[in-house]
Amino acid sequence: MKAPRLAIALLALGATLVPLANAGALSLTRATALSLPSPNTGLNQGYLPFQSCSSVGNCAVTGIYLGAHAYATGVIEYQVKGVWQKPISVTPPNGYSALKGVTMEGISCASDGNCVVLGQYANATNQLPFTVTEHNGVWQKGSELALPSGAMRTGEFATxxxxxxxxxxxxTVVGTYTTSNPTFATQGFMKSEINRVWRPAVKLSLPAATNTNPFVSLSQIACWAPTSCLAVGSYLDANNVTHAIVVPEVSGAWKRAAIMALPGNASAFAGAQFNEVACATDGSCLAAGTYNTITGAVQPLVALSVAGVWDRAVEVRLPNAAANPSALLYGFKGVACASAGNCALGGQFLDNSGHYQGFLANVVHGTLQRAHVLVLPAGAVQSGHNGGVVSISCPSVGTCVAGAAYLNAQNAYVALLATETNNVWSGGATVALPGTASTVGIAGGIYSVQCFSVTTCQISGSYQSGTNRYDGFALVTAP
Incomplete structure (x- = not known):
């Protein structure tokens, strides 16, 4: 599995459904290879992490491939009624530098044939955000997203x-940008599209006594209704302490970022951050991240809100953990909520034998449960430094599916799907990759799982298709 998202610079579903493995209630087909635009030399470091499905058989996936001259180029793979279409090479706004490349940062599909892809491009002097919109099945050219007033005119580094x-x-989009006053300070922004019109970007309002450069990070956003959202991330205060923050939008108004109170064993310089968030349809949310304890251990952290009221953040207790488990949340879709107070999350940690393992933890009726180790197939020893849990989807309360990776007996990374029934996680099933491929490699794996029912999920990711090449794959589970 690839490096965590914050460290990143920057399915033809129509296959015959021949069951190859069973993961709980899921029957897995052999994964289908996703093609790339020509010319290409494969995905850039296996980067195909973002998937959004508006209905079964209608999905879109985005990432980066190496195109002409090995330039980093955005790609959109999309599916219509179960059939994967010709992939699209993303065209950024006018003035972009192909040499500097692009980075794709997200995708969301509101309905069949209506999606918006988020990315970052560079022109001669700046690095800027942009979107690519699909409207009624037709993909448009990239369009720049204007930043808040006060953004740098030259040397801007927006993400x-x-x-x-x-x-x-x-x-709604969240991210960061650099300000002109103070020069090169990293600040957060929120930008909303309402009735197909993008409104002016809003600068994040931080708590009092911030650092001259707050080094804001806004990692993810979740919305349950138009103009009702929650963003999560972190910032640096005047004492050089990094705090985990939540930023609510209420009826179209963005509120001041709120610092989350940490567990009692947190260090005075806890370096707390929220990497991921998921919200139920009523606006109850779960934010997840990491913090440093007084002993210097990096532990997973979650905070739960109900009706807009946040509980104190709590530590996720890991099983058989090392003195410093170096807990990691990849920052893609490792948190999911089926309803208010019923959620799941996953990631990676170091156990007391020195092995990297995946972990899975549940929140049941508002109470965080002790985490469990990701159960691996026979012969596997550990998830590995590039393995663990990356993506989770929960179609109903107590029923979830997790996408992960582990090291097999040949020391090769293999994609794994684990299932949960009645709040109990069971052993997973390995994913049969396209053709004769046997490994997802250190940069590939299952990046996204999206389930529509207990038995029907769409999965996407990347795999090692050659010595120095990665390609995308997708599959659908069947009853």
């Missing part, structure tokens, strides 16, 4: 991080 669309023409 969009997350997008969500609750209906056609109603989307």
């Amino acid at each position: 969009p991080r997350s997008i969500t669309c609750v209906s056609i023409g109603n989307c």
